[in-house]
Amino acid sequence: MSYTAAHDDHHGPEKGLLRWVKTTNHKDIGTLYLWFAFTMLLIGGAFAMGIRAELLQPGLQLMDPQFFNQLTTMHGLIMVFGAIMPAFVGLGNWLIPMMIGAPDMALPRMNNWSFWILPFAGGILLSTFFMDGGAPAFGWTFYAPLSTTFAPDSTDFFIFAIHLLGFSSIMGAINIIATVLNMRAPEMRMMDMPLFVWTWLITSFLLIGAMPVLAGAVTMMLTDRNFGTAFFDATGGGDPVMFQHIFWFFGHPEVYIMILPAFGVVSHIIPTFARKPLFGYSSMVYATASIAFLSYIVWAHHMFLTGMPVAGELYFMYATMLIAVPTGVKVFNWVATMWKGSLTFETPMLWAISFVFLFTIGGFSGLMLGIAPADIQYHDTYFVVAHFHYVLVTGALWGIIAATFYWLPKWCGKMYNEKLAKVHFWWAMISVNVLFFPQHFLGLAGMPRRIPDYSLQFADFNFISSIGGFSFGLSFVLLTYIVVDCIRNGKPADARPWYSAKGLEWTLSSPAPYHSFNTPPSRATILEESQHS
């Protein structure tokens, strides 16, 4: 089955720059999201380089502590809200209509709006660096009252930016839910959907549940700061710990928002290069749904030291440990998919295997952190920093990079340079471990997070970590070259460049036609391309 590009000759993209401003096309918007996310990744990465440069040696070398705090805060915010989340929305935009046999997204005009809010939100957030008093310096978790009574004036701009980012995410999520539920090929049942579609559908429900809670938190901050309320101020009868409850009620689903679509990506790549159907398709769907449900009832494991009653601590410890079960099922299923396959190791597969390996290490440290008594020693140390970078960099970001290499031939109709891409993989893989693995030791030895200077016993591992960091940062120059080189000079790619790949997107020509499916695929095609046959 192959749909050619011929049918959309009469109705192609507009010419010139306005194409990108006015577009309602899922592929154009997906592209915009991906480039925006990549730009933010480089900016957030530059902040991280500043942090690692200051921490290279003991003593204050490059910046004053306040600016250091601004960098850690903005690094976190930009990476979470500017890089990882938009990148996944970009992938969802590009891939979901092609995977479910639809022509486009269900709500194309809202799609345009939800993207175009982002550059303004990001711009407002970044502009706080140039304001009097500097950028927000209270950490990406912005605990009150450091972020209310004691924060710089720029905090109100930060609040506005968070609101805008929230609008964008909620609209993106609504669009994906509407698309998956209404635009699916009539012959495609829910349990025929590929896992990337499943994970994104579930993620969308997390988004529309969690983002309004964040909006509530920042709105309360806004009124506390400007209109005399005292939600988080004990002197007015409020409670600063309530801020943390509200924040983490958003924050914990948020971390699954960032990882579930990556689970979906990996569930596509491993079967392709193992030449074997995904093991346990339905258990993968149920496991994802279980993780999403559990993500709403574990938030206070971020708050074991705030003075919770022991019954609360016990409950949140048990609920947190439970997450290991569905997450474990997913890892076991991926390994079982590889088992007795016929494996090859093209670049997307290398990233996917690396994802399973390193994300699982992040999962182990997550399990350790979930043990409430031990968390007394781990909490707010570099052990936590190592943990969430293993799940967010070698988890979420790895998923995004794997997806980029896997679907790039479909997006631009050209093949990337496999040799260079493998060099880049090993470079990033080794340096990211040099960067983050020693941070486990730093945390266990007692180094708190978010400090600009440290005692001498932490010097060696910080030095190693910084060297790894610089190397990892530099690897993105090569990644940029590989992607640009592919778009400009790549060799033409087949409609199904990975001949063992399954999925409706591969039945379209490469590059994919402007309107993905004008006629829905038949039941036979859907079954032929499904993941569970």
Next chain:
Amino acid sequence: MKRLLTLTSALVALASSKAAMAEYGLNMTQGITEVSKDIYDLHMMVFWVCVVIGIVVFGAMFYAIIAHRKSKGHKAAHFHESTTVEFIWTGIPILILIAMAIPASKTLIDIEVLDKADMTIKVTGHQWKWQYDYPEEGIGFISNLSQSSKDVMDDREKGSAAKREALDASGDTYLLSVDNHLVIPVDTTVRFLITSNDVIHSWWVPAFAVKQDANPGFINDAWARPTEIGTYRGQCAELCGKEHGFMPIVIDVVSKADYAVWVAEQQGAAAAAAVAATRQWSEDDLMAQGETLYNTNCAGCHMTDGTGGYGPAIKGSDIANDDAADHLNIVINGKNGMPSFKMLGDSDLAAVITYERRAFGNTGSVVQPSDVTSAR
């Protein structure tokens, strides 16, 4: 596979030699309380469970990577579903988790439930120092980052070789030393009441396995029963603003006899300070004490020469040269980024305010302790 071997051997090396761990700071401290040892054991148990699961899962994955590759001519099998297998690998992790949850719950309940303490210490976080009060003994003092650490930090900025030596000489106590140590007796159950005067801080002493958030307006509690005499160091663990990295904790655990001597000394000093607050001070005395206090409490933001940095300049400012009432108000109550210093004693406040009003070429009036008492 090579990576796996390297990793496994590194992990084994890490976990098998306790001495090496302490030396290179690779692992959690075992600490000096029963609770801290329990937590260490729990940490190691979960770590080893993870290592074993890791060996099994990664072992299977890397075996497949090596043995089931296409380049070796391996043909793909076609199995893709097994309800039995799914039940097994849902069930086994649940059993492992239950096995871990039992000792974890026991330790947690031990930590959280304390029937009777032998003594109580109130810990108050301030931007960016700790205040310790012994309500039963009537002792209270502030604990700041030591001048030696500040000197090394400033020296490091200049970067000469001699200054580098100062850093090396400071050893493990750089940024982990304070002017006034917290002193507690050995083999005594101490209850800590922890709160904050401004933002959230977190009071962390690894050797006691005590880390508890200090929330403004609320009091948390924690406890420890240290079993070994010695000096133990910790840090603030919750981001609390600019100098979050510079408010360490140092505790001397001493014998009960030494503790009694220390308490008597402190009570004597407190009585002397109370007397001092009622008399008139000479300007020279105020200036001398004020300079030390200024460098400890104010120079971080207003700079040693009063020209301002993170905070505004004091040199030539209206507040320091006009009527003393505004000056007293801002130091006692704080304003915007300027924290309140009301926890300092009357004579200390009088000294530091006088210093700010008379040093740097300022010509403001002298402030006496009695002025501070009436301004509060």
